[in-house]
Amino acid sequence: MADPITKNQQDLCSALRSSAELIIRHASELIRLFTDKQQREHKEDAERILEAGRDLNVFVSDMVELLEKGESFAPLRHDIRNTVGLVSGYAEILEDEVAHQAKSLAELRAIQKATGRFLSSLDELSALVSDEEQASSVDELISTLSTTARSRTEATLGRKVLLVDDNDSNRELVGLQLNRLGIEVAEARTGHEALSALAAKSIDLVLLDLMLPDINGYDLLKRIKRDKNWRHLAIIIISGVKDEQSALRCLEAGASDYIVKPVNATLLRARVTALLERKVWEDKESAYLSNLEASYDFIRKVFGRYLSNDVMQRLLYDGDGLTLGGERREVTILLADIRSFSVISQQLSPEDCVRLLNNYFAVMTDIIMSYQGTVDEFIGDGILAIFGAPLSDALHSDHAVACALAMQQAMPHVNEYNVASGLPAIDIGIGINTGPVVVGNVGSELRTKYGVVGHHVNIASRIESCTVGGQVLASADTLAKMQARPHWRKTLEVNVKGSTEPLQIYDLTGIGVPFDIILPERDVPMEFLAEPVALSVRLMQGERLSQSAGVGHVIALNGRELLLDLDLGLSALEEVQLMLPDEGEDSLAYARVMGLDEASRYHVTLTSSVGRLRNLLEQRLSRKS
Secondary structure, three states, rough: OOOOOHHHHHHHHHHHHHHHHHHHHHHHHHHOOOOOOOHHHHHHHHHHHHHOOOOOOOHHHHHHHHHHEEEOOOHHHHHHHHHHHHHHHHHHHHHOOOOOOOHHHHHHHHHHHHHHHHHHHHHHHOOOHHHHHHHOOHHHHHHOOOOOOOOOOOOOOOOEEEEEEEOOOHHHHHHHHHHHOOOOOOEEEOOOHHHHHHHHHHHHEEEEOOOOOOOOOHHHHHHHHOOOOOOEEEEEEEEEOOOHHHHHHHOOOOEEOOOOOOOOOHHHHHHHHHHHHHHHHHHHHHHHHOOOOOOHHHHHHHHHOOOOOHHHHHHOOOOOOOOOEEEEEEEEEEEEOOOOHHHHHHHHOHHHHHHHHHHHHHHHHHHHHHHHEEEEEEEEOOOEEEEEOOOOOOOOHHHHHHHHHHHOOOOHHHHHHHHOOOOOOEEEEEEEEEEEEEEEEEOOOEEEEEEEEEEHHHHHHHHHHOOOOOOOEEEHHHHHOOOOEEEEEEEEOOOOOOOOOOOEEEEEEHHHHHOEOOOOOOOOOOOEEEEEEEEEEEEEEEOOOEEEEEEEEEEEEEEOOEEEEEEOOOOOOEEEEEEEOOOOHHHEEEEEEEEOOOOOEEEEEEOOOOOOOHHHHHHHOOOOO
């Protein structure tokens, strides 16, 4: 036998009915007041309040019937709260619009007061049910409703709020409240419609009712949060179930907020506005980061042609990357230069000259960066590279030597391209020095470059000026800092500008493990000419011809190596201009003095293969054979 309805339950049901009848009475009076044609929309809203009041009256009757049978009215609570929300929502809208009409405003306030009493009585009545009945909230719904497959797709453009509710009146009311805020509302009656809307539109916020006919709101919430395209979407749960555990469960699943019906319009506006404002800032931040990254990509692509990746990283991401000034640091400096490029460039068109340099620079830059070097700058046909800055490198001397040897090994590849492209073959000389320098940003606020300055940079330049094609010369300071074993052909002592003592330099031929680079042997026996060939010889002073001149004879040769009998006193590594007297300027060539043999004859190496001298000498050698 069913338990009879209790006295407290009867009293609360009577209070509910009285509140519903008050809503009906004041709504009817409100309709009567809205007689003006211009108030037609106001009258329609009042009629919605009247209809909702009558629905509440019917719900009260249904509740009494269930209680008399000893059954729970929990299944009705969701619909009751929806209906109360309609009354409160439309009344609030009308209060704003008829604030100047005293009689209408009084009726609306009476409706709101009756609505508050109805809710209070409903909550008291709900509190009288058993613990078992209280548990039949979201958890019960979640366990009984089925779920369907996920829907994954990318969003499109636009900014909207998606309202998911199977109650037409609720959607109309909440949509109206949101429209008044200038928000565009997309509607869905079911979970599947909601997924379709998310897939087809760019949604900024979701208002989600837990009670849906196909997928319950909790499962839909989890499905949205699992999708990578929607997981950051803000979702407000709107529930007719006033249950703390259900709210906590939804928030843990990723909901941004949880509102219990009937929804207070002011509260809804505040929470929706706050979340949309956060979304706007998130979008601005995302756009800013995207633009910033795009700018960085552009800078890297454009200026990466001129700066190494290490310098680029420092300029872009270091807070002091653009500050003028520098730091003292021990580094190894590498200077590479094309031998006799001035002569070569005179024989080429500007376009071919640039084409030759671009090919050469491209190959050399890749090699330098592969050995952790930084291309500081291109100086005409020269390359200045730094090892040990801007990033510290304990093996900067090893890397610089290995890099220089690898650059010389790559020259046949460079010249294959040159010959195939109708360009002349070239040779390079490389000088290396190690020591403390100042590295950092040098220049002015308008024009700044990352560079290296100091005495040891100048020494590296002096060493490079002593090289011939195919040669790598390094200072004793560089070899002293190396961990790998260097190999050299010979050592030289030269007097260079900026140094009070003779500078000891090494003619390197290789480096041991872990690099294992060995240059091809250059010491090939000379072939003697049948008859010596007379030469005019003039000493060079930098880029200028000196007054020191003499006459010599080529006795033997091998490729670029010449053996001269000369009446002019020369020192090792001095540069000379050579010319065949009977051929004139077409036979001009330049050479560097490498030393004397036991018969006081000079060994010189041609530093320029341009002109007729080398070819003429080789022709005379062939006539001998």
